[in-house]
Amino acid sequence: MSANNFYYVNTSKLFYKNGYNEPEEEEDGDDVYYWDENDVDLFEEYLVEVLDKNFKYDNNIYRANQWDRLYKLNDKPPARYTNSSFENRNYPSTFITTYSYSFEIKTDDDISSGVDINFNIYIRAGYYYGASLDWELVLIHEIGEDTYNKKEHGTIESFATRFMDITSTWNEKEYSYNSEDVEKYTNLLTKEIYRGIGRIEKSFKQVSDN
Numbered sequence: 001m002s003a004n005n006f007y008y009v010n011t012s013k014l015f016y017k018n019g020y021n022e023p024e025e026e027e028d029g030d031d032v033y034y035w036d037e038n039d040v041d042l043f044e045e046y047l048v049e050v051l052d053k054n055f056k057y058d059n060n061i062y063r064a065n066q067w068d069r070l071y072k073l074n075d076k077p078p079a080r081y082t083n084s085s086f087e088n089r090n091y092p093s094t095f096i097t098t099y100s101y102s103f104e105i106k107t108d109d110d111i112s113s114g115v116d117i118n119f120n121i122y123i124r125a126g127y128y129y130g131a132s133l134d135w136e137l138v139l140i141h142e143i144g145e146d147t148y149n150k151k152e153h154g155t156i157e158s159f160a161t162r163f164m165d166i167t168s169t170w171n172e173k174e175y176s177y178n179s180e181d182v183e184k185y186t187n188l189l190t191k192e193i194y195r196g197i198g199r200i201e202k203s204f205k206q207v208s209d210n
Helices: 037-054 156-170 179-206
Strands: 094-108 110-125 131-141 142-146
Touching: 037 094, 037 110, 037 179, 094 179, 110 142, 110 179, 131 156, 131 179, 142 156
Parallel strands: none
Antiparallel strands: 094 110, 110 131, 131 142
């Protein structure tokens, strides 16, 4: 039984790219695209350009309550921030960049803490040819972080609810949240996550071959 050519984890559908170079004809007559290093570099630049446009990101302008891109192209941030949580050795992934949105939550005692929504963008090599596009979602709070796993967490709503439930029961300094605040912040978190997914997958659709 032959292996699937493409592997993806979180996107709502498969988004793939065959390659930039001309296909080579195999002995069986099929056309196969091979990527070289230059192809990957060109595609990464194009992908980030499209993502920046859809996220309305401009690295020359800082605006509060807007999505931010954390890394420049060719930056090499620490692997613990960028390694795929769902790496598959048959489909090695390349980290592209991270888009992040931060907002503040407050306790009943008016003590603030921050929540970061981070989307890591990956290209996953095809088994035989080409590559697929994928994203991974990481939520970060002072008490720790959690990575979205569709099989484990199910919907984005349930993931956001679980995350906010954890932060709302943080009692190291007897911080407390009332139920209305938890619901408000959960709704805000869910809304921004879906907004991020929409912008990412719109970009993927614009650059993919399907």
